[in-house]
Structure formats: C-alpha cells, structure tokens
Amino acid sequence: MKLLCEAGLQVCALNSGPRTDPEKDYRRHRQVYDLKFRGYGDPLRLQGKAHQEPYSVEESEYSEGRDLFEHDVAYSNAPGTDWYWKRCKATGGKANFWGRSSARFGDIDFKAADLDGFGENWPVDYAEISPWFSKAERYMGVASTVQNRPSNPDGDYLPPFPFRCIDYIIQKGAEKIGVPYLPDRCAQLTTAHNGHPACHYCGNCSRGCDVGSFFSPTWFTIPEAEATKNLTLLTNALVREVLVDESGMAKGVAYIDRTTRKEIEVYAKVVVLAASCVETAHIMLNSKSRH
Amino acid sequence: MVEHLAEMIIPEDGTPGAKQAGVAEFIDFMVANKVPVSTSRDIRSTDDALEAGSEAQVRFVAGLAWMNARSQALFKTDFMRCSSEQQNSLLEELAYKEKFKPTTESGRAFFQMMREYTVVGFYTTKIGLETLGYPGLQTFWAHMPGCPHHDDPEHKNLSELGAGSNG
Numbered sequence: 001m002k003l004l005c006e007a008g009l010q011v012c013a014l015n016s017g018p019r020t021d022p023e024k025d026y027r028r029h030r031q032v033y034d035l036k037f038r039g040y041g042d043p044l045r046l047q048g049k050a051h052q053e054p055y056s057v058e059e060s061e062y063s064e065g066r067d068l069f070e071h072d073v074a075y076s077n078a079p080g081t082d083w084y085w086k087r088c089k090a091t092g093g094k095a096n097f098w099g100r101s102s103a104r105f106g107d108i109d110f111k112a113a114d115l116d117g118f119g120e121n122w123p124v125d126y127a128e129i130s131p132w133f134s135k136a137e138r139y140m141g142v143a144s145t146v147q148n149r150p151s152n153p154d155g156d157y158l159p160p161f162p163f164r165c166i167d168y169i170i171q172k173g174a175e176k177i178g179v180p181y182l183p184d185r186c187a188q189l190t191t192a193h194n195g196h197p198a199c200h201y202c203g204n205c206s207r208g209c210d211v212g213s214f215f216s217p218t219w220f221t222i223p224e225a226e227a228t229k230n231l232t233l234l235t236n237a238l239v240r241e242v243l244v245d246e247s248g249m250a251k252g253v254a255y256i257d258r259t260t261r262k263e264i265e266v267y268a269k270v271v272v273l274a275a276s277c278v279e280t281a282h283i284m285l286n287s288k289s290r291h
Numbered sequence: 292m293v294e295h296l297a298e299m300i301i302p303e304d305g306t307p308g309a310k311q312a313g314v315a316e317f318i319d320f321m322v323a324n325k326v327p328v329s330t331s332r333d334i335r336s337t338d339d340a341l342e343a344g345s346e347a348q349v350r351f352v353a354g355l356a357w358m359n360a361r362s363q364a365l366f367k368t369d370f371m372r373c374s375s376e377q378q379n380s381l382l383e384e385l386a387y388k389e390k391f392k393p394t395t396e397s398g399r400a401f402f403q404m405m406r407e408y409t410v411v412g413f414y415t416t417k418i419g420l421e422t423l424g425y426p427g428l429q430t431f432w433a434h435m436p437g438c439p440h441h442d443d444p445e446h447k448n449l450s451e452l453g454a455g456s457n458g
Binding site for chain 2: 029031032033037038039040041042043044045046047048049052053054161162163164165167168169171172190199200201202203204
C-alpha cells in the first residue's frame, strides 16, 4: 500500500474498523495497580455483545477503552470443534500486537514439494526472493544473528537482543542433546531505525507499542502512505464482495459503511484482498459471479 | 475482619503488609462487584464471569460467618474478640495440612479463597511489587537487562531471590 502510494498510484484502502490511535488504544505503560480491577477486567464488559469470549493477552484491562477487537459479530464453529478466532477490527489489525517473528523462507519452503513429494513448489525460489527479503528487513528493522542455516536463511539484521538467564540455561541444556538454541528474527528495533526509536523494554508489546519500536502499519506504513497524499483510507468499511465486470475481471468492491449502514461501491483497476486469512477467504466465497 | 485476616496472611514484618497496601479495600471491591479472581474456572463469557463472581461472593460472605461460628464453638467468642493466639490457632488449622481437623472443609475452602484474594490484592499494588523487587515496575530501560551471570551460564550457583535481580 505504502509502496504503491509512493510510486504515484492512487490507492484506496478499506479497513473494517476504526483508525487505531496509540494515544487512546494502547497500554500507555499503565501498571497493574493503575487499573480499576487490577487486571481482572470488568466482568460486565462484554455484556450484551454477540461474541462473548474475551480474547487473551492483546485484549485486556490494560488497553481497555475502545474495543478494537470484534465482539459485535459472533461466529460459529462446526459442531464438535472449538476454534478460537481473534479478530482485530482496526487499522493495523493484529499487526498492532503481533509476535514480530520474521524469519525468511528458504528453498526448504519454496521447493518443499521436491523434498517431501506433497503439494506444489512455489513458482519462485530463494535466490529470486532474497533481495526482496532484504529490502523488507531493511525497512522494518529486524534484530537477529547470523546463523548459517539454510532452513532459516540470514538476512540484514540489527544487533540481536541479549540473552536472558533463561536463554542461557536452555541453551546449555539444548547443547547437550544437539539442539541449537538461537535468537529468533524479531522485527523489533534494538537500535533507532529510520526515525523510529529503539525499544525501551517496557514489555507492553502485546498491547501495542506506545512509541513504534517495532514494525506495525500504525507506526510505519500508514503514516508514510498518507504523507504521499495518494492514499484514501476508509475506516469502518466492511467489504462485502468483490465486483466483477462483464468479462469476469475484478472491477472493484462493494462495502458496507458500518456507521451509516449504507452499501457503497468502490471501483479500481486492481483489487488487492489483504483482509487476514479467514476474512479474505470469506470475501472471496461471497464473490461468486456467474463466471 | 477482612482487614485483620489479610494482615494475618501477609503481615508487616520488615516490609509493608496487607493492611498498608489496602488489601481489605481491594477485597471488598472485588467481592462486592462480583469479579472472579480464582483461576480454577475458565471464563468464556459474561455469564461465566457473573456466575463465578456471584458464587465467589456467596462463599466469601458465608466463609466469614463460618469463621465466627468456629470461633464461638472453640473459644465462646467472635473471631475479632479472640486473643491473637486463639486467632492464630484457628487459622493454622485451616491453613496447614498437618493441622487439618475433621469437619472444617468449608473453613479450609474459605481460607484458600481468602488467601487467594489477599495474595492477588497485595501483589498487584505498588507496595507489594516493591517487596518482590519486581523489575517490571521500571518501564524504561535504556538497554535490555540481559543475563548478568556471565561466568555461570548454566546458572548452577543461583541463590533463591537476590542473584536473579538485575545488577
């Protein structure tokens, strides 16, 4: 989105939730004793909502305020199953709170079918994609070490996080059984990077970074895309289906404005669906045309 | 009485105790608002939470009555009017397995609940966390406080608490 805007294209981005505001929606370094219910949360918080189950970690009393997570629309599971679907409906989505593990694919992934005989190989291989991985890593800021393992190829990394006591203890134990214990590729800034401050280790990552010390759209791509003036960001816009023209090619999307309940159509030369795994499939399933 | 019980569980002995940390007010608040604190139940909906909270409230209030009934049976007077030796012996019978007496099951359940509330209420206050030396009270670290035990990577020589704190 940001790259397209910077290249000069007019981009319309639709998000099914409100605009995330770090000032209001994140933890803001509150301690457990600053909270009314000391972290246990108001038991009546979700009363009356369609989806009753509270989401863990990311949604907690620490970041209580607006509900960035979807509770107004329930989902059902197939009988006998119990699938837990965390839905964050706000700009940046779950990337506001993500785990930041950013390992590269290697040929072990791109050419997996050659190795195990199942499925299909990717149409590209590691040599082709490697420069793009580097570009992404240089933009995001990923901290790790050089490990020389083709299954988890090395990239352009910031200095790694120092090991804690527990890391050394596990590493020593793992050594004895021949298991390497290595730092993950963490998209978090150990040094200031491209104008974003280095992490100050407050531990609030899963409830939103107040200063933008890890890669998230809220702090990185959205402000930069907006600065180009080529971006139209529609919020509270729930995409219903992809619209196609007479020849069956995508021509736009139909969305429902959650505030006015009106259905609106947006037309474009190219439609990109990036609505999170399940929702993208959901939109596509809803978009069956006669073609 | 709640304040007194809390202070008996986490007394002031060199470091601040439950009374100073306002644990009694916390317990009053949580019980009155039916906020479940016990982790024994999986709370998956508002109804679950209300059920757990109501149950907690009923048991807590009944437990306080139980304490007075027990104290009447043993010492012919209400719990708060007993001497501290009497109060201690009553509580120890509920707290320590070796001292369990028959027919005190609901008292022991109440004590578990009281202890849970007290510990939660104490260690979610600034005072309580300070007694632990909890590193999380500091929210700004210029550098990540990594392992300080460079000469002992297997951490064979760690002592109980002190050695683990950040230098």
